[in-house]
Amino acid sequence: MTEDGRDQRRLVLVVRADPVICGHSGEARNLAEAALTRGFTQVRIVTWPLDMLSRSGLPLKPLDGVMPYSEGIEVERPEPVGDYKVPDGRFLAGLTGRLVELFTDGVPTVCMSLYLSPHTTAVAEALRVARRTGLPVAVSTIAEAVGSDVTNVVRSCVTQGQFGAAAHVLSAYLDSDVPVAVSDYTRQLVILAAEQIDAQHRTDFARRCRDRIAISYPAIDTAGYLNLSPYDLQNRLQSRGLTSGRYVLFLSRLAHAKGVDDLIEGFARSSACRDLTLIVAGDGPQGPELRDLAASTSAADRIAFFDDVDDDEKPYLMAGCAAFALPSKPRPEFVETFGIALVEKMLAGGGPVITTETGGISEAVGDTAIFVPANSPPAIADALDAAIALPDHERAAMAEHARRYALQFDRAQVFDRLLARLADVRQPQLTPLGS
Numbered sequence: 001m002t003e004d005g006r007d008q009r010r011l012v013l014v015v016r017a018d019p020v021i022c023g024h025s026g027e028a029r030n031l032a033e034a035a036l037t038r039g040f041t042q043v044r045i046v047t048w049p050l051d052m053l054s055r056s057g058l059p060l061k062p063l064d065g066v067m068p069y070s071e072g073i074e075v076e077r078p079e080p081v082g083d084y085k086v087p088d089g090r091f092l093a094g095l096t097g098r099l100v101e102l103f104t105d106g107v108p109t110v111c112m113s114l115y116l117s118p119h120t121t122a123v124a125e126a127l128r129v130a131r132r133t134g135l136p137v138a139v140s141t142i143a144e145a146v147g148s149d150v151t152n153v154v155r156s157c158v159t160q161g162q163f164g165a166a167a168h169v170l171s172a173y174l175d176s177d178v179p180v181a182v183s184d185y186t187r188q189l190v191i192l193a194a195e196q197i198d199a200q201h202r203t204d205f206a207r208r209c210r211d212r213i214a215i216s217y218p219a220i221d222t223a224g225y226l227n228l229s230p231y232d233l234q235n236r237l238q239s240r241g242l243t244s245g246r247y248v249l250f251l252s253r254l255a256h257a258k259g260v261d262d263l264i265e266g267f268a269r270s271s272a273c274r275d276l277t278l279i280v281a282g283d284g285p286q287g288p289e290l291r292d293l294a295a296s297t298s299a300a301d302r303i304a305f306f307d308d309v310d311d312d313e314k315p316y317l318m319a320g321c322a323a324f325a326l327p328s329k330p331r332p333e334f335v336e337t338f339g340i341a342l343v344e345k346m347l348a349g350g351g352p353v354i355t356t357e358t359g360g361i362s363e364a365v366g367d368t369a370i371f372v373p374a375n376s377p378p379a380i381a382d383a384l385d386a387a388i389a390l391p392d393h394e395r396a397a398m399a400e401h402a403r404r405y406a407l408q409f410d411r412a413q414v415f416d417r418l419l420a421r422l423a424d425v426r427q428p429q430l431t432p433l434g435s
Helices: 023-036 050-056 089-103 115-134 147-158 163-175 184-201 205-212 232-240 260-269 287-295 312-317 341-348 361-365 377-389 393-410 409-427
Strands: 010-014 041-046 072-075 111-114 137-145 177-180 247-249 277-280 302-307 323-326 353-355
Touching: 010 023, 010 115, 010 205, 023 041, 023 072, 023 111, 023 341, 023 409, 041 089, 072 115, 089 111, 089 115, 111 115, 111 409, 115 137, 115 147, 115 163, 137 163, 137 184, 137 409, 147 163, 147 184, 163 184, 163 205, 177 184, 177 409, 184 205, 184 393, 232 312, 247 312, 247 341, 260 277, 260 377, 277 287, 277 312, 287 302, 287 377, 302 323, 312 341, 323 341, 323 377, 341 353, 341 393, 353 361, 393 409
Parallel strands: 010 041, 010 111, 041 072, 111 137, 137 177, 247 277, 247 323, 277 302, 323 353
Antiparallel strands: none
């Protein structure tokens, strides 16, 4: 019972959280904030220590650019357990142990993991241990497959013949009360991997995946991108030396699968962009290579890299662009399974979205974008020419259509749908409050 007389109800999110540059760290924030509006008295985001993240090679935001969470949301970064003789397992032991403590303290808890490995497997192990303690455990689980956890872990296990590791991940996923995927494309990826395992080992994963996995699109803070002040927009852009409608924007992780190299070449080819700037906003492993590529083009003096964009600035950069380009392409290590940045841009306004139909992108944008083939700088150049040439009324109509489509991903609606699914398989007390 809380001080104001409410029954305690907790949401635990296990995820790669801020400051990791990843759409799903933002999704975790949005789910946490939505939970506070739906009767949850506390939210814990259980994630990895900062020093471990800095050594991991993951792209990270500047810490001073991470927006604070609302009161009631606590980020926990459990310290590793053991010494040097337990190399990688120390951090996982710390995270799993903390989950056991949260699962056995008597507070009814919904635990949602984003990324099957290692987060869902850690939740499954913690829940097994918690139940073996003999202490009361009131925990319901949601496991979300985001896509790269399938391409990087499950699919590689299949191709390398590592049946045990694949079975471990899929079993933990299917043991969750509600297993979901961030897009139908991701769901099909999981099922395909399960079919390959079944064919090799006569297991039954694929049928269970088809029967149980639902789609839950990423939760987005729609309000944070709507109704931006024109005065604030002008000031934000001026601080960067930008003018509304005079630049093309890319804003995502700098990695091969994002197609930034194709965009740079396409921008240099575009006749309509000769007086515009290309802003490449983000950080990632391909950063140095992309800077070298940009410097070698005829548009070198019109391409700028921003590696310090914080969450508060992002909507304004999106709203002021003449076009937003994310020409993702399929790669062995990663395929775009949704496209959170695209939806954020659609909410913010600005010029048209130019993207590909790679992976789950078409589910994120519907019919609101200009599509180009993957790996095609000439097609990107043509799309930029068409986008810049649009009359103002057509540009405004496209922006409004895109915004209406994107509103379906509002974090409160997504969270309510997750709770409704949980209520279908668990006790009535887990129905969305106020519904």
